[in-house]
Amino acid sequence: MTYEMIHSYKRKLKCLLTFVLFLLFISGFSAYQTARQYTIYVDAGMPILTGQTKQTYTQVESYTLPCTYVYDDELYTDERIVFQESTPGTKEVTVLSTYYNGTQEDQVILDSRILVEATPEIIHIGTKSRPLYTAPLDTLDISSYFGFRWNRLHEGVDFATPVGSNVYAAADGTIIRAETYGGYGLCIDIRHENGNITRYGHLSTAKVTVGDYVSQGDLIALSGNTGQSTGPHLHFEIRINDTAQNPLDYL
Template sequence: MFTKLRLRLHHFLERIMPEKRLFLRTDSETRFMRLSPISQIIAILGSAAFIGWTIIATAIFLLDTIGSGNFRDQARRDQAIYEERLNALALERDNRSQEALAAQQRFNIALEQVSSIQSALLTSEDHRRELERGINVMQATLRRYMNQREILQVELDATATQIDPENGIAIDANTAQAIGSTMDYVNDTLADVSQQRDYAHARSLRAHDQMASLELEIQFLEEKANQIFRQLEDAMTISVKPLDKMFRNAGLNIDRLLEQIKRGYSGQGGALSPISYMPDGLDVVDPTVNRANNILNQLDKLNIYRIAAEKAPFAMPVKGTFRFTSGYGPRWGEMHRGTDFAAKSGAPIYATADGVVTRAEWGSGYGRVVYVKHAFGIETRYAHMAKIRVKKGQRVSRGQRIGDMGNSGRSTGTHLHYEVRVNGKDVNPMIYIKAGRDVF
């Protein structure tokens, strides 16, 4: 039964695809190879499969090439946009800093003016009090002399009643002269005291007018200073808040960070020193001085953040054209403890923060590797380099070139393996890079 079916299939195929013979001739003999229909069909199917596989592989390769080109172009555009935004933010930060410094200078000038006016007002107040005391003394003197005049008038009237017109008894000449002299002295004294009182009263009125003018000027300067304060406080809020958010997003303890920077930069004095102003040595609380000191504290905090930003790895280790090829996390059953950046061989690799090189050598699977120790217990690692450009113990700055991108060690292609470790524990480097992007 099987043989009959095979013969029928053979005859059917013979009609569609006749048997062919392939002759192979040499100098001494001639041979031939018989190609049955089934062999021809198998050969055709094999050729078709090979051609189809070639077409599919070529299409996949072309699509991958086109996709990679588009990805590189997109990466270039994203990099250009990022650098543009970085430059704009840096320019805006510089402008804000200049505005803050200019506003601080205006505030210092206004504070000096307010202080001088307050001193003049206090001097005027003391002068007014002295005038009031002088007026009171002159009024008391005037009352005393008036009382004396009244007493003398009573004595004069009593003496006059002692005169006897009928007998022609007169007052002694010496007595009359003494009484007249006394009356003249009293009248002159009263006139002089009255004149001094009028003069003191006029001076008191002028002092009151000067005080009213000074109070108006102080009110104007206080409004001007309040406007300057508001501008400074707004500038501080705009400048300090993003930095505060950046450090918190990076998982750093803000209070500990500020304290550590202050210990390293503990010089005293200068423009950011707290203001201490107590008129006449009085221990009083001045809201204006407190407000100014709050702004100075914010400026000091901004300066500390600027120093800390240079010491923490917020920058990118590569610039120009590159692409992310692998992120932090599990990969192929193992933990990938960093982020990979792919670029052309020899591309510059930069330190992401200020620090000291603790290792610059061949590191087994890392290949040529550089370790940099930073502040706050942070360490960064740069692996698979083609060339190392720093030495152990060397101090480096953020943005300084430390090596060239390569393919050394256990690597499948040209790239940089970048790690961040805090107190010896690896963390995702993108936490710092993304936090820095929000500000820089």
Template sequence: MSTTLKLKLNAFLERHLPERRVFLKSDTDTRFVRLRPGVQLAGLVGCSALLAWSIIATAVLLMDSIGSGNFRDQARRDQHVYQERLNALAGERDARAEEALAAQQRFNSALDRISDMQSELLASETRRRELETGIGVIQSTLRRTMQERDGARGELGDLKSAMVESGNTPAAGPGKDSTLDFLTAALEDTADERDQIEANAQDALRQADDMATELALLRDQNDAIFRQLEEAMTVSVAPLDKMFKAAGMNPDSLLNQVRRGYSGQGGPLTPISLSTMGEDPSPDASRANRILDQMDRLNLYRIAAEKAPFAVPVKAAYRFTSGFGYRRDPKTGGRRMHAGVDFAGPVGTPLYATADGTVIHAGWSSGYGRLVKIKHEFGIETRFGHMSRIAVKVGQKVSRGDRIGDMGASGRVTGPHLHYEVRVGGQAVNPMTYIKASRDVF
């Protein structure tokens, strides 16, 4: 900078910021500090900058406080909406459970009716066969009696002809009279027996007609019962089949695995046979056997559903804070894979097993904090992390709905929540796939 410019700048500052002296006096000495225009300008600029920074910082803090209040209000509103949604889902689940229970009761009642109808059908078939046998015997006896009657009439005619040819009349002697009386009585008895057999045959035919009518009514009733049972089984089995498919599980291979490993009920139900003569099953028997097959499938589905993690691990109020997949790490800010889902709630919120299984880990694990691992069927494993208390031990058998501990903030966390994982064959999968698949079933 040139000397002329410096002089002009100094003169400008002298007009607005003249040089000042500050005297500092003590008991033995007096000193002064010279405040040149440049020093005064530097101090003024510094004070102005400090004042501007204070104003800006105050404004930022005030805006952040207002924004935080808005975020808290929004979070409360979101939590309220989510709680209402959870309540609605819980109500819908309870309604589905009541419908399933009512359908099961109707199914059991219809099954009892089928059993009674089968007993009646067997009794009717036995009675029909007995009547057919009796009618056959009556017809054979009637034919034999009619032949005997015709033979007796022929013999009587021959006897009369022989008596006429020999010149003897029926009144010629007491022996002949007794013979004629005997033959006449025998013919009358034979005629009476024939009439009785004909009457018995007519009664048997009427009873056979009545039995045929009764059998037709029974078949109509059976058809109506079978239709109700088939509809009930379709309504019961179809949602379960859809649930397993939505969870990415093959229903057929799943049921085969359950059938091989489950022996508590002694295998499938015994097929029904209504025939007493070793004949092929009737259409009703075939329909009944198909229903029994569906009942066996429904029972296997029920067993499989207990062994797969279709339940929600938290039954109290919670907030869903993080889903499955890549996300920004809450600690480092980097992008990392989140292998589970997070349910936030107060410390001490009860946690429950989501399927039947065996506890294979119950203790501290780096990052997870207090961790519980449960091994289930079909190669599935569930993990419950960041717990405040563990209520199970390694090797313990648990069922779906058993309490395994409490929610906490142990391990690498920013606040109390449950980190819930589902692993299939050692690979992490989205737990919400199972939870969403079961919403319309349980």
């Protein structure tokens, strides 16, 4: 191999290296172009090259709506009823994201289009206060009012009803009597949280025993014609501080 041949070979190698460097530069430059902006930050005296890129993309997302509450004067304050279940919807969202060194830094929603409408859960919240006492029978057919009768205080109200009618607790409370009690015949007394007592007389069957806790509207007995009674009826009393009140003022 002559000196000229070696020299020519070296020149060819130089050309090749220059070309490779050129390719590297081009690829670097195109990478540079994907970044809108380059900033030199100085950290501990060393310059760090930081690139910002922006990217726009469209995607389909599911979404939900917040629950809707409706105040309803048809419902009691302790009642909440779901009137409609929630269903998710879908929307097409176009987003512009800004990245710094591959980490998302900012996101702007450019456009949003609903594909399927979501429906919110709708809950009705009651506003009506629950009556302290509810009717002890399904139908109230008054046969004798509270008050003086033949010079004696009739301490409750009588509701005519066939023997075997359902008798319900007028309010939450604890059974303190479930026995035959003088002229009341088979009698149930319930003591309520406020200390008041409701009394149910002339029953045929007790469905509860002393110590049971009952809720308003629970079946406690079947009506009858026991004790001092001139026909099938329910005698119903409300006693406050052991003094009988007119039940019709409370029902």
